[in-house]
Structure formats: structure tokens, C-alpha cells
Amino acid sequence: MQLINGGVCAAQGFTANGIHCGIRKNTTKADLALVYSEIPANAAAIYTTNLVKGAPLLVTKAHLANGKAQAVICNSGNANTCNADGIEIAEKMSQLTADQLGIAADDVVVASTGVIGQRLNVEPIAAGLPQLAAGLSAEGADAAAKAIMTTDTIDKKVAVEFELGGKVCRMGGMAKGSGMIHPNMATMLVFITTDAAISAPMIQKALRCDVQDTFNMTSVDGDTSTNDMVTLLANGLAGNAEITEEGEDFAAFMKALNTITMHLCRMIAGDGEGATRLIECMVTGAADMAVARTAAKSVICSSLVKAAMFGADANWGRILCAIGYSGADVDVTKVDVAFRSAKGEIPVCKDGAGIDFSEEIAKEILLEKEIEILVSLGDGDCAATAWGCDLTYDYVKINGDYRT
Amino acid sequence: MQLINGGVCAAQGFTANGIHCGIRKNTTKADLALVYSEIPANAAAIYTTNLVKGAPLLVTKAHLANGKAQAVICNSGNANTCNADGIEIAEKMSQLTADQLGIAADDVVVASTGVIGQRLNVEPIAAGLPQLAAGLSAEGADAAAKAIMTTDTIDKKVAVEFELGGKVCRMGGMAKGSGMIHPNMATMLVFITTDAAISAPMIQKALRCDVQDTFNMTSVDGDTSTNDMVTLLANGLAGNAEITEEGEDFAAFMKALNTITMHLCRMIAGDGEGATRLIECMVTGAADMAVARTAAKSVICSSLVKAAMFGADANWGRILCAIGYSGADVDVTKVDVAFRSAKGEIPVCKDGAGIDFSEEIAKEILLEKEIEILVSLGDGDCAATAWGCDLTYDYVKINGDYRT
Numbered sequence: 167m168q169l170i171n172g173g174v175c176a177a178q179g180f181t182a183n184g185i186h187c188g189i190r191k192n193t194t195k196a197d198l199a200l201v202y203s204e205i206p207a208n209a210a211a212i213y214t215t216n217l218v219k220g221a222p223l224l225v226t227k228a229h230l231a232n233g234k235a236q237a238v239i240c241n242s243g244n245a246n247t248c249n250a251d252g253i254e255i256a257e258k259m260s261q262l263t264a265d266q267l268g269i270a271a272d273d274v275v276v277a278s279t280g281v282i283g284q285r286l287n288v289e290p291i292a293a294g295l296p297q298l299a300a301g302l303s304a305e306g307a308d309a310a311a312k313a314i315m316t317t318d319t320i321d322k323k324v325a326v327e328f329e330l331g332g333k334v335c336r337m338g339g340m341a342k343g344s345g346m347i348h349p350n351m352a353t354m355l356v357f358i359t360t361d362a363a364i365s366a367p368m369i370q371k372a373l374r375c376d377v378q379d380t381f382n383m384t385s386v387d388g389d390t391s392t393n394d395m396v397t398l399l400a401n402g403l404a405g406n407a408e409i410t411e412e413g414e415d416f417a418a419f420m421k422a423l424n425t426i427t428m429h430l431c432r433m434i435a436g437d438g439e440g441a442t443r444l445i446e447c448m449v450t451g452a453a454d455m456a457v458a459r460t461a462a463k464s465v466i467c468s469s470l471v472k473a474a475m476f477g478a479d480a481n482w483g484r485i486l487c488a489i490g491y492s493g494a495d496v497d498v499t500k501v502d503v504a505f506r507s508a509k510g511e512i513p514v515c516k517d518g519a520g521i522d523f524s525e526e527i528a529k530e531i532l533l534e535k536e537i538e539i540l541v542s543l544g545d546g547d548c549a550a551t552a553w554g555c556d557l558t559y560d561y562v563k564i565n566g567d568y569r570t
Numbered sequence: 571m572q573l574i575n576g577g578v579c580a581a582q583g584f585t586a587n588g589i590h591c592g593i594r595k596n597t598t599k600a601d602l603a604l605v606y607s608e609i610p611a612n613a614a615a616i617y618t619t620n621l622v623k624g625a626p627l628l629v630t631k632a633h634l635a636n637g638k639a640q641a642v643i644c645n646s647g648n649a650n651t652c653n654a655d656g657i658e659i660a661e662k663m664s665q666l667t668a669d670q671l672g673i674a675a676d677d678v679v680v681a682s683t684g685v686i687g688q689r690l691n692v693e694p695i696a697a698g699l700p701q702l703a704a705g706l707s708a709e710g711a712d713a714a715a716k717a718i719m720t721t722d723t724i725d726k727k728v729a730v731e732f733e734l735g736g737k738v739c740r741m742g743g744m745a746k747g748s749g750m751i752h753p754n755m756a757t758m759l760v761f762i763t764t765d766a767a768i769s770a771p772m773i774q775k776a777l778r779c780d781v782q783d784t785f786n787m788t789s790v791d792g793d794t795s796t797n798d799m800v801t802l803l804a805n806g807l808a809g810n811a812e813i814t815e816e817g818e819d820f821a822a823f824m825k826a827l828n829t830i831t832m833h834l835c836r837m838i839a840g841d842g843e844g845a846t847r848l849i850e851c852m853v854t855g856a857a858d859m860a861v862a863r864t865a866a867k868s869v870i871c872s873s874l875v876k877a878a879m880f881g882a883d884a885n886w887g888r889i890l891c892a893i894g895y896s897g898a899d900v901d902v903t904k905v906d907v908a909f910r911s912a913k914g915e916i917p918v919c920k921d922g923a924g925i926d927f928s929e930e931i932a933k934e935i936l937l938e939k940e941i942e943i944l945v946s947l948g949d950g951d952c953a954a955t956a957w958g959c960d961l962t963y964d965y966v967k968i969n970g971d972y973r974t
Contacts, residue, residue, distance in 0.1 A: 218894030218902045218922070248890055250923045282887025283924040345874065387873040388792065389888070390895035469791040469873070470749065470969055477970030483686025484793070486652055490622030491794035498622045518622070519654045520687040559963045565874055566881030 167422060169429075173307030173323030176338035177361035178403040179204040182306035184313025187294025189243040189280075189287070196313035198291060200263070200298050201238040201357060206273060207401035209235035210370035212377055214394035220245050221252025222276045223395055225260060229272045233366025235399055236273040238357050239263040239291075240314050242342065246278040246286040247392045255286050262292050266299045275397050277355050279316055279342060282392060311340040314355055317564055318344045322433040328422040330406035330415050335362040337422045341430040345387055345439040345565060356381070356396035358426055362419060363402035364409040372416070372423055373398055380427040383459060383552040385467050386438035387561070398423070435466075435553035436536070440560030444536045445475055448551045451543040457494040458543075458550035464492030465539060466554030475537060476556035480505060480528035482514040485539060500544035507534035517544075571826060573833075577711030577727030580742035581765035582807040583608040586710035588717025591698025593647040593684075593691070600717035602695060604667070604702050605642040605761060610677060611805035613639035614774035616781055618798035624649050625656025626680045627799055629664060633676045637770025639803055640677040642761050643667040643695075644718050646746065650682040650690040651796045662692050670703045679801050681759050683720055683746060686796060715744040718759055721968055722748045726837040732826040734810035734819050739766040741826045745834040749791055749843035749969060760785070760800035762830055766823060767806035768813040776820070776827055777802055784831040787863060787956040789871050790842035791965070802827075839870075839957035840940070844964030848940045849879055852955045855947040861898040862947075862954035868896030869943060870958030879941060880960035884909060884932035886918040889943060904948035911938035921948075 175182050180203050187198040211230055213223050229235065239259055246252050256276050264271040278286060301309075311321035325338030339358035364372070373396060381396060402408065409415045436444035447465040452458035465471055468488040474481040482503045489496055503515035509531045514523050531537075579586050584607050591602040615634055617627050633639065643663055650656050660680050668675040682690060705713075715725035729742030743762035768776070777800060785800060806812065813819045840848035851869040856862035869875055872892040878885040886907045893900055907919035913935045918927050935941075 214895075216891060216894040217900060218890050245887075248887055248919070248923050281885075282891065283919070285924075389872055389874045389891060392887075392891050392894060468793055469965075470793045473966050473969030476966060479971060481685075483649075483652055483796075486622050487620065487686065487793065487796050490620040490796060491618075496621060515652070515687070519652050520689075557966055557969075559966050561873075562877055562880060562961055562963050562966060565877030565961075567883060 167326050167328040167425060170325045170327050172325045173311055173338045174201050174340050174357055174359045175304045175307040176325030177336040177359045179361060179401050180359045181302040181304055182310035183298050183301040183303065184309035185294055185298050188290035189241050196309065197241055197243045198294050198298055199240045199310040199313035200302065201310055201359065202267060202302050203236050203399055203401045205401055206234050206236045207399040208233055208364060208366040208369055209397060209399045210366055210373055211395055211397040212373050214391055216390050216392045218248065218392045220247035220278060220393035222246055222256040222278045223393065224253060225256040226275050226277065226395065229274060234273055235275050236269045237263060237267055238275040238397065240277040240355060241291060242314050242316050243280040244278060244284055244286045245280045245282045245393050248283040249285050255288050258288050259291055262295055266295045277395055279314065279355055279393055307340065314340065314342040316342060316344065317439050318342055318437055320437050322430055324426055324429040326422050326425050328418060330362055330418055333404050333406040335360060335404040335406060337362065337426055339426045339430055341434055343434040344437055356430060358398040360400045361402065361404040362400055363404065363406050364400045364419060368409050368416060369398050369400055372420055376420065376423050376427050379550065380424065380431050383463060383550065384431045384435050385463065385554050386435065388467050431553050435555050438555035439564045440558040441555030442558055443475055443556045445539065445554045445556065446551055447539040447541060449541045449543060450549040451545055452548040453546035455548050455550060457496065458548045460492050460494040461489045461496060461541065462550045462552035464488045465541065466552045469557055472554065472557035475532065476558050478529050478532035480514055480525065480532060486515065486518065496543055497545060502542040502544065504540040505531050506538040506540055507531045507536060509534055571730055571732040571829060574729045574731050576729045577715055577742045578605050578744050578761055578763045579708045579711040580729030581740040581763045583765060583805050584763045585706040585708055586714035587702050587705040587707065588713035589698055589702050592694030593645050600713065601645055601647045602698050602702055603644045603714040603717035604706065605714055605763065606671060606706050607640050607803055607805045609805055610638050610640045611803040612637055612768060612770040612773055613801060613803045614770055614777055615799055615801040616777050618795055620794050620796045622652065622796045624651035624682060624797035626650055626660040626682045627797065628657060629660040630679050630681065630799065633664065633678060638677055639679050640673045641667055641671055642679040644681040644759060645695060646718050646720050647684040648682060648688055648690045649684045649686045649797050652687040653689050659690050659692050663695055666696050666699055670699045681799060683718065683759055683797055711744065718744065718746040720746060720748065721843050722746055722841055724841050726834055728830055728833040730826050730829050732822060734766055734822055737808050737810040739764060739808040739810060741766065741830055743830045743834055745838055747838040748841055760834060762802040764804045765806065765808040766804055767808065767810050768804045768823060772813050772820060773802050773804055776824055780824065780827050780831050784828065784835050787867060787954065788835045788839050789867065789958050790839065792871050835957050839959050842959035843968045844962040845959030846962055847879055847960045849943065849958045849960060850955055851943040851945060852953065853945045853947060854953040855949055856952040857950035859952050859954060861900065862952045864896050864898040865893045865900060865945065866954045866956035868892045869945065870956045873961055876958065876961035879936065880962050882933050882936035884918055884929065884936060890919065890922065893945065900947055901949060906946040908944040909935050910942040910944055911935045911940060913938055
């Protein structure tokens with residue numbers, strides 16, 4: 167398996183585009199994205215567990231009931247959530263897209279991201295769709311990835327090539343997400359496409375399994391969004407024997423999927439609102455997976471750990487504190503902690519107590535852009551990784567006046 | 571019942587003092603506090619649920635096994651937590667205090683607060699104790715409250731006068747706490763004294779019941795500390811008939827206790843690290859108490875809500891989002907939200923959807939120092955309040971270089 171270019175257009179038969187249609191006042195920021203498969207694809211999605219769900223998610227869920235989709239329409243600048251006519255607007259967006267492409271409305275995945283509780287005006291979308299559809303191309307992955315950005319500072323896309331039964335398959339994805347990131351069964355918006363042949367139930371199974379160790383282990387600010395959704399469209403154009411059960415092919419598919427999602431998680435966490443550093447917490451030596459995941463996620467969610475990382479301060483006591491209150495059953499007298507980055511690795515805590523270390527070397531390690539917090543629980547063989555970022559002045563700035 | 575002066579010395583027979591003994595380098599900041607009862611008092615405490623527990627908590631727990639205490643010794647500047655010799659040092663602190671006062675070591679409540687994982691040097695404490703004990707007085711409540719501060723910007727103390735069976739009783743308390751505030755069965759350090767006569771089991775019952783709606787509903791940053799502890803000493807000098815069961819007297823005692831603790835919660839939240847505003851979230855119309863508490867606490871813990879409050883931004887969508895992911899079983903289509911402060915009240919959301927409101931008036935209301943977020947769930951008669959603060963540049967600054 168190898169990383170390739172092309173994002174959501176890397177797989178055969180997929181085209182995409184992104185334009186500014188006028189939902190945002192800033193005309194230099196694209197706000198409408200379209201992804202299209204030349205034939206109907208098997209599809210599945212996972213949605214936020216937030217009880218407040220964006221209207222587009224409810225409409226998409228209904229559309230994917232038959233396990234089929236052929237297009238994704240997504241606007242940024244307005245979440246179409248907590249609005250009285252949200253469902254109606256999301257359905258209208260789907261219908262307009264379907265009419266433009268000559269497909270059925272229930273083969274459209276519809277998504278919105280941006281501010282909550284402001285009515286979404288469908289007019290700019292209606293007016294922009296002809297141009298958007300006319301510009302669909304295999305080179306449109308960048309434009310689409312840019313059009314779904316909100317406070318993101320970089321567009322997030324990735325693709326891989328892999329083999330299934332001797333056939334070359336490709337899978338690519340794009341994501342948006344920078345704040346309100348604390349996914350639970352999904353994350354902000356993620357769209358993945360592949361030309362591998364795989365049944366809709368197996369797509370659902372693959373996604374559900376994958377997110378446990380990827381998007382559900384990522385957090386920027388502990389706030390689970392109302393509009394989280396990850397969707398995967400598989401159009402089968404690679405010509406492999408359709409995957410309909412677990413086995414070697416499904417395992418290869420899962421490996422490709424996990425490469426895509428892990429990559430996107432790292433990009434989302436590293437581009438967290440205001441972030442200056444990507445923080446990875448790797449917990450090893452756990453008695454079971456639940457303990458490993460709970461402890462790792464508690465560390466990357468701690469405001470105090472996040473602020474210490476911003477200050478490049480090796481304040482490991484806060485890491486122990488976060489493990490201690492995580493709810494995971496841990497013997498704190500067996501916990502070891504070390505920091506690692508491109509500049510090296512430094513142990514700071516052994517058996518739950520501090521050890522002598524050079525503050526200067528620790529500072530040098532922690533000043534890097536990507537930091538690993540290594541936690542060993544000394545209690546078993548299970549491991550998990552969680553992704554987050556530091557807490558900075560800019561996070562406060564971005565969220566202190568998001569709407570103004 | 572009325573508020574009075576005197577803090578932990580308001581009740582008969584209690585004296586206190588606070589000095590700089592040298593744990594901190596900054597000689598202008600006191601770092602050692604002592605509270606003394608002229609006779610042994612019935613006592614109880616509640617401790618952090620963090621699995622990582624400060625050594626002083628373990629020693630205090632052993633000392634309070636007999637339900638008696640006569641003194642509290644507390645240093646700031648070092649938490650004496652995650653150190654190999656922590657227990658030994660905490661026991662030494664108790665013994666030195668007991669020797670100085672001529673009481674038993676197991677009648678000493680010992681506490682420490684400050685940085686985790688650095689060895690606590692007991693020498694400055696040993697050297698300072700004679701001066702500390704010699705200065706004990708009924709006017710020493712301020713000095714003691716100041717000596718337990720860490721990043722707190724104001725000392726936190728309160729006292730009330732109330733009656734039990736015709737006898738005038740007094741109760742007073744002091745607290746420290748500004749960061750790592752997300753108590754679970756207790757908060758940072760809180761010491762409460764009373765001259766009411768009440769048995770040790772009833773003190774324990776009163777505390778356990780009270781903290782559910784006070785300290786456990788307070789959060790600054792979502793981080794449950796390793797050194798949380800709230801203790802209550804009752805020396806019985808008011809001469810009331812000892813409370814040994816539930817009834818009218820216990821209810822009056824609970825009311826006094828709740829007044830003290832609620833006051834301290836508001837002070838802790840309002841003085842949260844870097845905070846510019848105290849945020850109170852009042853949830854009404856809940857189907858049960860658990861829903862009310864869970865929803866209220868989720869709102870005041872949301873980084874996005876906290877940042878919006880810093881920016882005086884009426885971004886109510888984030889409040890709905892926080893209720894939605896709280897885990898509480900809520901019908902989001904029935905939720906109403908309003909903001910209130912000394913400048914007035916403004917409804918912003920009705921039945922889960924936005925309503926027209928004046929952004930100018932909302933901004934004026936939210937620019938106040940104390941903000942109430944009023945949430946009505948429209949689903950029953952239960953209510954709960956949670957206390958928190960805004961998320962600011964200064965929180966990041968304080969915690970980005972706490973140790974340096």
C-alpha cells in the first residue's frame with residue numbers, strides 16, 4: 167500500500183469541484199463542494215452521537231437507508247442546525263443537486279458545516295450548482311477539500327493505492343474539522359471514496375470498526391459537534407471481487423481505510439483551532455483496550471496538559487492527574503511517562519513518581535511541532551493512541567468571536 | 571441565618587494563622603496555614619475521586635478514622651503528590667504540628683497544594699511552626715486564607731450565624747482553588763469550622779449530601795485534582811444539643827453548610843484561572859435531578875461556551891450542542907435558552923430553534939462580570955445549577971508556564 171495524490175478523486179470514476187457560491191460573504195473563500203461518482207456506489211455513514219443533530223445528517227441518513235449514493239453536496243459557512251426549516255432546506259439542497267446531475271435525490275449525501283442556529287439560505291446554492299457541476303473533474307479534489315473548510319487553516323486530504331485479489335484499488339478522503347472536535351462514533355465532516363467493490367453492510371462494518379481507534383480517539387476541545395459525519399462511497403470500478411464478508415480482502419480494505427482515517431485524524435488534531443503542536447498520546451501496557459483508550463483520551467483532553475504543551479513545559483504531574491481521573495482502572499504506582507519528538511526522547515516519571523531529568527533537554531524536545539506523550543501502565547499488553555493539540559491564545563481568540 | 575465576618579475563626583474556640591515559611595521563594599506570599607480548635611472537634615472529610623491521590627489526603631484519611639480532629643496544617647507551593655517519600659513527609663508535618671500544639675498527631679488534618687511531583691522539603695515547615703502557632707488568633711482567618719492560595723487572585727472565605735434549638739451557632743470556611751477545578755466528591759482545599767454540636771457520622775452525611783449540588787457542580791477546566799479535599803470540624807462550643815440524626819436541627823445545619831459551600835463555589839468559579847466572568851448555568855424543567863445536573867455541568871464545561879462567554883458572544887448554538895452531547899436524556903426540540911445578568915434577560919432559543927433577538931442587547935448583558943445561562947428543558951420539575959467561568963488568554967498564559 168502506498169500514499170498517492172488525488173484525494174477524493176484518486177479512485178476511478180470519482181470527480182469533484184468546489185466554488186464560492188455566496189453563503190459566505192468573503193468571496194475569496196469557497197463554500198460549496200460536490201463529489202460525484204459516474205455510477206451509483208455502495209455507501210455507508212456514521213453520525214454524531216450528539217442528541218442535537220444537524221438537519222443534513224437526518225436527511226443523509228434517510229437517503230443512505232438503501233446503502234446507495236452517487237454524489238456528496240456540502241456547504242461551509244452555515245451548519246443548517248437548530249433551524250425550524252432545516253430538514254426542508256437540506257432536502258431542497260439534495261433535490262437541486264440531483265436535478266443538476268440527473269440522478270435520484272435519495273442518492274445524494276448532503277452535509278453542512280459552520281455556525282449553528284442561523285437559517286441557511288438555499289438561493290446561493292441553487293444559483294451556484296450549474297457552475298459547480300459543470301466544473302466537476304478528476305483534478306477537483308483540492309477545490310472540494312478547500313470548499314468544506316471553516317476555521318481550518320489547511321485543507322485535509324489523502325489517498326492510497328492498494329490491492330484486492332490482484333486488482334489495483336484506490337481510496338481517498340477529505341476532512342474538515344478544527345474546533346468542536348471530540349468525535350463520538352464520527353468526527354466533523356469526512357468523505358471517503360474508493361473504487362473497491364464492497365457491499366454496503368461491509369462498508370458500515372468497516373467504518374464502525376475503524377472509527378473506534380481513529381476519529382473517536384481525536385479531540386481538539388472536548389466538544390462533540392452536532393454535525394459530525396463520516397461517509398464512505400465505494401463504486402466498485404476497480405473490478406475486484408466484491409467484498410461481502412470478513413477475510414483477507416476485508417482486512418486489506420480495513421488497512422487502507424485505517425491509513426486514510428489515521429492520516430486525517432492527525433491532520434485534524436494538528437490543525438486544531440489555534441494549535442501550534444500536534445500531540446499524540448500513546449498508552450501501552452494496558453490491561454484491556456478500554457483502559458488504554460480511556461487513559462490516552464483523558465490525557466489529550468486535559469486543558470492543563472494542553473496548556474503545558476503550548477508552553478513546552480514537561481509538567482508530567484498533569485498527565486498522571488489526567489490518567490487518575492479518567493475513570494480507567496489503573497495502578498498509578500506502575501505508571502511511567504516519557505516525552506518524545508524529532509529531537510529525542512526523555513523519561514520523566516517512573517512507577518508514578520518523578521525522576522531526575524534535564525529541563526533543558528525536555529524543553530528542546532517539547533518545542534517541536536509534533537509531540538508524543540508515551541505512557542506505560544505496566545499492567546498488560548493492550549495499547550491505544552489518541553490525537554489532540556495544545557491549548558493556545560489563538561484558540562481563545564478564534565472562539566471568543568467566532569460569529570462576529 | 572446571616573452572613574458574618576470571621577471566616578474559619580467565626581465559630582467559637584477556633585483560631586488561625588498564616589505565614590511565609592520558605593516553601594515558596596517569593597517571600598511576600600504566605601505558604602503555611604494553621605487552624606486550631608481549643609478542644610477536640612468532631613470531624614469528617616471528603617476526598618478527590620482521582621486515583622492519583624496526594625499523600626496528605628491519605629494521611630488525613632487515616633487521622634480522621636476516629637472522627638476527631640483539633641488542627642489543620644496546610645502548605646501551598648507544593649502538592650506533596652507523586653513523590654516517593656510523600657506519606658513520610660505528610661506524617662512528619664502532622665507530628666511537628668501536634669508537638670507544637672501539644673495535641674495528638676492523629677488529631678491533625680494535613681493538606682498540601684501546588685506543583686505535583688516535586689519533593690516537599692519539610693525543613694521550612696519545621697522552622698516556621700513555632701512562629702505560626704504563637705500567632706494563632708481569632709483574627710487569623712484572613713492570614714490563613716491567604717496562605718493556602720496558589721494561582722488564586724483573591725482569598726476565599728465566608729461565615730454565617732444560625733440557630734439550633736435556640737442556641738446561636740456559627741460556621742465559617744475558607745477555600746483555595748483556581749485551576750485543576752472539576753471536583754468529583756470534593757474540590758480543591760476547603761476547610762470549614764463550626765461551633766455547632768454534631769456527631770462525626772452526621773458531619774460526614776451532611777458533607778456528602780451537600781457536595782452533590784455545590785463543589786461537584788463547579789468546574790474551571792475539567793481537570794479533577796489529585797489533592798481535592800473538603801473538611802469540616804465541629805467543636806460543639808455553641809452548646810446546642812448534639813445533632814445525631816436527621817430532623818429540624820440537621821436541616822438547619824445543612825442550610826448553613828449549603829450557604830457556606832455555595833458561596834465558596836461561586837468564589838472559586840469566579841476566580842478561575844484567567845477568568846473574567848463567573849458563569850452560572852441554571853437548568854430547570856428536567857425530568858430528574860441527574861438530567862438537570864448533567865446538562866448544567868456540560869454547559870459550563872464546554873470550552874466553546876466558555877470562549878464565547880469571554881467574547882460576550884450570544885452563541886447559544888454551543889449551549890444546545892453541549893446539552894446534546896452531555897449524555898442526559900433530553901428532548902432537544904423542547905429546550906429554551908436565555909441569558910441574564912445585572913443588565914437584564916434575553917431569550918435566544920425557543921423549542922430548540924433560534925429566535926430573533928437584538929445582538930446589541932445580548933452583548934450588553936454578556937459584558938457583565940456575572941452571567942446566568944438559563945436553560946429550560948420543558949420536561950419536568952427538577953432543577954440544578956452549575957458554576958464555571960470563561961476561557962481566556964490568561965488561562966492559557968497561567969498554565970503554559972506554571973512551573974517556570
